Amino acid sequence: MDKRVLIIGVGLIGGSIALAIKKEHPGAYIIGYDLNEENCRLAERMNIIDECSPSFEKEAVKSDLIILACPVEEVEQKICQLAELPLKPEAIITDVGSTKVKIMEKSAVLRKKGAVFIGGHPMAGSHKSGAGSARKHLFENAFYILTPAKDTNEEIVCELKDWLKGTGANFVIMEPEEHDMITGVVSHLPHLIAAGIVSQVEKHSGINERVRWLAAGGFRDITRIASSSPAMWGDIVKHNQSSLLSLIDEWIDEMKHIKELVQSGNKNNIYNYFANAKKFRDSLPVRARGAIDAFYDLYVDVLDKPGVISHVTTILAEKKISLTNIRILEAREDVFGVLRLSFQTEEDRQKARDCLNENDYETYLNM
């Protein structure tokens, strides 16, 4: 008999996981449940899930795999609710939440009842949300962290990996504490800093409206993640409070050091600070994709004149490169606009970049 999968929270991540499961397990019947019914119906219409259910309780007791893909505080709540239900004894329950310590602690209630809970966190995503943004390639080559409890049978972990193999991700087993410290430093703290920078610019834009016009380029690059879901990030910050508090103290020390450098006016030391940051950043692996370029977007500077979009799309069509999306972003100056082209794969993006460059278009991977 075909297996049943229940996804609780059919947003960007839940929807992308559903698509990845369907790819490798076409016989699986995927049911979605979402507090936002409209979002769930959209997922059904887009064939991301087979069916949208109004009751997760009714579905959970029949499911072989249950994936909690809602914000992390809701994950905790759902774990408690699932623990009250007569789940199938062989069912696997997992989550995709960005924090792991509190979720693994909470999951003890499920394990006490004999159920299997394996924590999970696919380390890729985007600032976009909702089922409409789901992509089956979202997690390709990304790390997918699993945090099984100490007494979880290795065969069951392999079973979960098999369910998730369509993600194309690389699975890594980790302790929840190590997970929260690492994601704190590479993801959660940068998120707070991005929001902080935006907040500072907003204050300045209240004083001088030209600040808004000039907030482009590098500012947009390092603050893209500030456009993510505030509900999701509010939960993450609350969950990872203790790691974040110590990381914020370290960050304040780092800023003090930067202030001293600026105050000293010592060109050599300032140069070394930047050079060291560049050296480390340039050494970071690009093949093991992080979250940043999850949608294979390519930005193209275009002259703001009629016919330019059809020129770009004709160049791509001639090379048989499929576009998944095209959008005109705000004009940079009077004469320039920026097109954002989205592709299904890294290969398509690179091919597009090469042929656009050959046609004298300036392209960028980030904006």
Ligand SMILES: NC(=O)C1=CN([C@@H]2O[C@H](COP(=O)(O)OP(=O)(O)OC[C@H]3O[C@@H](n4cnc5c(N)ncnc54)[C@H](O)[C@@H]3O)[C@@H](O)[C@H]2O)C=CC1
């Ligand atoms: N956005 C990202 O890039 C990544 C997010 N995550 C984690 O994945 C989880 C989901 O995030 P996204 O898919 O980005 O958010 P999303 O906002 O796209 O989707 C979350 C969905 O959960 C639903 N939901 C909220 N509370 C619910 C509840 N009690 N019961 C049922 N549905 C509920 C919402 O209506 C929404 O449709 C979060 O825990 C987040 O920490 C993990 C990796 C990357």
Ligand SMILES: O=C(O)C(=O)Cc1ccc(O)cc1
């Ligand atoms: O948009 C981005 O680049 C992200 O950082 C996405 C992201 C958000 C939360 C995670 O737990 C993992 C990845």
